[in-house]
Amino acid sequence: MSYLDRDTFGIYRDTDAGPGPRLMGADTLMGEDVYNRMDEDLGDIKEFMLDMQTGQVAYAVLSFGGILGMGNKLFAVPFQALELDTVNKRFILDVSKERLESAPGFDKDNWPDMASAEFSSEIHSYYGTQPGAGYRSSTGSVMGSGTSTMQSGDIGSSSGSVGSSGYNPGNKS
Template sequence: MTTNFATNVLSASTISGDIVKNPKGEELGTIKDLMIDTASGRVAYAVLSFGGFLGMGDKLFAVPFKALDLDADDQCFRLAVEKERLEKAHGFDPNHWPDMADQTWQSEVHGVYGVDPYWD
């Protein structure tokens, strides 16, 4: 299923698999999952899969959802980072996820992408 980019209300299942590009148009990866803060009902993070070959060796990144912009014209999400930055960034292994409820970890992740925490 593909995302209906004509709306601002999207289901999690349609966002999963969507392409993420940077402002230069370089493909950074795909959205693998959404992390929802159940206390507030807000989407906290998109889990971005980047790197690897044919799905093997991909690193995952928790990207604050506020750091993504919907690009309806190009039918993708935009993330304002250089591809090289993600290649060098600390991601996580698909089998070893970080504790996304840890406030220290959350603050660090928001700082990396230069957005205010979603709880502010």
């Protein structure tokens, strides 16, 4: 099920008006599928963890593995490591299934302290992201960092990695 199917308010029907894919409700993204660049299914988003001091989305909790929801392993994936694939209505995480299987993970009854500096460093190092770096966009800019210019509907940016959209629900403009 894609975010369009979970859009109870109809805000994504016309991306030229309303929030569109640049701003999205977290509830419409929970359950969103996550694939890698080899088109392998890596699971789905179970939760978003917000940094209450910065107002940014810190991590997405990805559920992977198991059978019929049993035995799934959970992974805290830095939000900057995810890209929204607006064509296929899913997220892209640029890791192989094998690499994800060896990523630091946890089970539903034993969550780590996601606010600890040690945890943050470990996770960002594993996925090659920087804490507070913003969201990777299709233009190669990093959304959510730098200063806001608001020119041509653009939100401040600095150089970064390639993604597939300019969407950043954690950005404060």
